[in-house]
Amino acid sequence: MRILILHELDDLASARRTSINHAFALVKYAPQHEYTLHSTRQPVTARLRGQVFDVIVLDTTFLCWRWARPRSLWLDRILEAYDFVAKSDAVKVALPQDEYDHAEILDNWLSDWKVDLIYSVCYDHREEFYPRVRNSARILEGLTGYVDDVDVDLMERFAVPFKDRQIDVGYRAKALPAYFGRTGQVKAELGDRFRSRLTGRKLNWDISTQERQTLVGDAWFQFLGNCKFTLGCESGSSLLDARGEIRECVERQLQRDPTASFEELEQACFPGQDMRKVYTAAGPRLFEAAIARSCQILTPGNYVGALNPGEHYIALAPDCSNAEDVYEQMQDKDANQARIEACYRALVDNPKFRYRNFVAGLLAEVRDAATRKARRLPDCGTLPGTIPDELALRESYTRAVLRAHQHHIEDVKEIRLLPNFLHAVIVTLVRQMLSLARRIRG
Template sequence: MHVLVLYWHPVGAEMRPAVNTHLHTLDMLPDLEVEYCNAYVELPDEVERAHWDAVVLHTTFLCMRWSDAFTAYALRIAWLAKRECLKIAIPQDEYDHSEILDEWLYSLGVTHVFSNFDEGPRKLLYPILHDRASFSVVLTGYVNQEIVESARAQLLPIAERSVDVVYRAADLPYWFGANGQRKVAIGRLVARGADELGLKTDISSRPEDTIYGDGWTRFLLSSKSVTGCETGSTALDRRGEIQASIRAMLAADSALSFTQVAARLPAGWDDHPLTAIGPRHFEAVATKTCQILVDGHYSGILEAGRHYVGIAADFSNLSDVLERVRDDAPGLQMIADTAYEDIVGSGQYTYARLAEQFATALGTRPAAR
């Protein structure tokens, strides 16, 4: 079977290991001839002329739907609509320009969508495709076996780690809703509370402090705990209109707070719990770093009190949680060990699982475990 995978990544830029592993999941399947084409540059003419049994539209490729250059970008790939083959889309951030995504996939004749959400919000996210395409529920990321193996050789007991709490997150704009603001707030609040207790932290939202590759694994291995919350959004921005409205407000008054902006937007704009477990949660598990997370569903995989120490949504118990980080290394170790056994040890959340879903969609043999 001849499969084309279209992705988008700036030439010469380093790709995060989680993204690279996700992109190359098809390499785990036998009997496939896979060609990866980076749509960051003009696709060679032979890509359009070649015979493909299946075309996979990677999440990085589909992210172009919110680019200012989207119209020209979509025209470059319009030839795909005429191809009679399997077409599999793997979008993420489906709440962002959701109707643009839905229309684009429909116009290209996508036959199968790998969605991060179950059928509950499906019609909301895909008003056209929800009953026209086949859907499979997948995760935003999985246990990366390379990180597991790398970490295993470097693991220290939590009591012997030099940092108490670590965290990295970008300052997300207001149009990601309350959950986006929560990602920003938790770093700030944990840093302040930890400082009051004399804990050692490495917490930043500055772009220049972003950590890539093996450095990220070492970063997690250095710390007793890592904080965070669910990935995703509580805002549904169907065509980018929420973003446009917020940009206009901030252009007129850059000092507006999130609360002030939210009050000026249509009722219910931020009432969509489109959140999930993310790759960084699996990376923390793989390094046996105890997670202190805002309570959430985490795709039904992480359980508060068993796999992570729960922080109330209003942060009312944050002091107690940080005191536990300071005083209860054995308890943190037990949670980290349990998470490792249940998630890494079970083998249920590896990229082989995603490969099996690809195999089903493609009608091929599954990956060997």
């Protein structure tokens, strides 16, 4: 099949590992197809417009253009530049996240483009988010990230034996703006609250919500593999901002008064609206910490329906009022080891949460959607589950990516510009192959 993946990952060196895994899972686990990977940082050429695709995937990062300001300038430009997608008869797949943010804009966009499949990470609220497109699209339950086979192998190299880990409690989180409501504030406040509750305890902390201390690539796995315990909570919002009006109001208020408190912003922009509903989903870190065999300390939540407090993680109240009890549980080495292994079995060993199986399921849904559209698709060939080993997977992945960018090389000749993305992909793949070769020799 000829598959177009639209994304916004131009610089892989600074991109989060989970974003790369999510955007290019099809390339990695179904490399037998012909891919065109197109970043919106690249020009939309005549060749791209004229090519016929069987499947078009709208990645999470591509759909983030609904947040661009001013919308009349940026989103309208995107819709105009990629109008060939709306006209295409391909099976169209959308992978949105943060669906509560600009929900109406997203719903109209996917409906106008006649999207066939939507993988919703806030699946329980799908009827609220997609009142228009749900009449024509099939909405399936999706996750913000899955377990990647290569990540499991890499962590075996990066993870430090538990007793030798230098960080007692680790945490990284982004400080979310007020327009995500009180639920959004918990994510940023959790680390500082927990640390302040246990002041005086001899713990080695590595907690930060600063953008400059964000960890990407191998550094993130090295961090998790050196943490005995990892803090966490579900990501999300307790506000539904259908058209971005709450966000615009908050940003205007902060321009007038950068020191405005959450309560002041609430009163000015969304009085009485917060916490009417809570829209949450488990982030990729849930799986990454499990891969690292770091004992997780989590606020209560659904956690993909796979984890139970006490059995798989230590439960922490959102206000950290039970921090002392959590500290006592952290001292029980046997219980913590049991939690680590139970969490690993529930998440990492469960095929349901593997990218390999997500891709297989997505391709099956694509075939069903094509049948509903009375369209014949080329043979899928080997399915993801039949790739024999990691070496074959890496080699197939490399061939698929280089084949995908052969078309972009033709575009380079047309526009006389080497896309940064092409260079970054090649460099990343070469590094992966060299790393694999060294590990095989060792």
